[in-house]
Amino acid sequence: MSTAYSGDGITFPDSTVQATAPKAGMVNRIINGDFNVWQRGTSFPAIVNGGYFTDRWRVSHTRQELVVNASREEDAPTATQAGIFTQYCMSLTATTVETTVDATDVFSFLQYVEGINAASFGFGQAGSRNLTLSFWVKGTKTGIHCVAIRNSAFNRSYVAEYTIATSNTWEYKVITIPVDTEGTWLYDTGRGFGLDFTLMSGTSRQTTANTWAAGSFVATANQVNALDSTSNVFKIALVQLEKGSTATDFEYVDY
Secondary structure: OOEEEEEOOEEEEHHHHHHHOOOOOOOOOOOOOOOOOOOOOOEEOOOOOOOEOOOOEEEEEOOOOOEEEEEEEOOOOOHHHHOOOOOOEEEEEEEEOOOOOOOOOEEEEEEEEEHHHHHHHOOOOOOOOEEEEEEEEEEOOOEEEEEEEEOOOOOOEEEEEEEEOOOOOOEEEEEEEEOOOOOOOOOOOOEEEEEEEEEEEOHHHEOOOOOEEOOOOOEOOOOOOOOOOOOOEEEEEEEEEEEOOOOOOOOOOOO
16 A cells, blocks of 8 residues: 655555644744743733743833733633634733833834744745734724834834724734845744734834834834723734735644
8 A cells, every 4th residue: 555644653544644644834933822821920010121921922112110911811712703712812901001102112012933933934035925914802992003023133124004993802813914035034043033013102113014114113103002091901812923825723732
C-alpha cells in the first residue's frame, strides 16, 4: 500500500491522509491570542510601562499619572458568535483617567512576534502579499480605534482603523494589511514586528491610516481616548494574524 504521509514514526495510508495528517504550519502568528495563559497572575493593578500581564502581551504608555488595571475576565463572544468556545478575554480599565491628551501621550498593549515566526510573511521583501488580522472587541467607548504593526527598529509603521459601533457589545473585526516591502525586518530570534492595539494617542504618534509610514506610529487623528473615564472598559478576545486576505476560524492551540 502506498503512503502519502510519514512522520514521527507513524505512517498513514492514502485513504486516511485527509483525516489524520497534521495541519501544516502555524496559522496564527499571535501566541495566546485567546488570552488563556496567565502565568504571572490574572489581575494587574496599575500596570507599568513595559509591564507584561497575560503571556506574551505587554503595555506601552508614557503618561505616568494614568493608572490602568489589566485583568482576565470570564467574558467572551459566545460559541455561536465565534464558532469556537473560549472562556476568557483580556480587560483594561482606568482608575486614574487622562482627559487631556498631550502630543507625546500614548497607551497601547502589544505583542512582539519573534522574527523566526514572522519571517514567512516576507516583510522587507519585494512582491505583493497580504495579512489578515481578526479579533473580537467589546468597549464602552464607541468610535474609531486603531491597531498598528511596527518593525523592531520602530521606523516602519502601518496603522489601521476599526470602529466600535455599539457600547459594551462584542463585535468582530477583520482588517487586511499589505506586507511592507521596505525597511529592515528581523528574521531571527529578535523582534520580527510588534502588533499594537491603541487606546489613547497624542499627535506625535499619529499618521495616515492604511499606508506604510517611516516612523513609529500607533494611531490616526481619529483615535478616541478610551481612557478618559473610570466607567470605560476595553475587552478583547480571539486575536488572530495570518497570511492571506481572508480571516479563517480562530486556530486553537493545545494549552
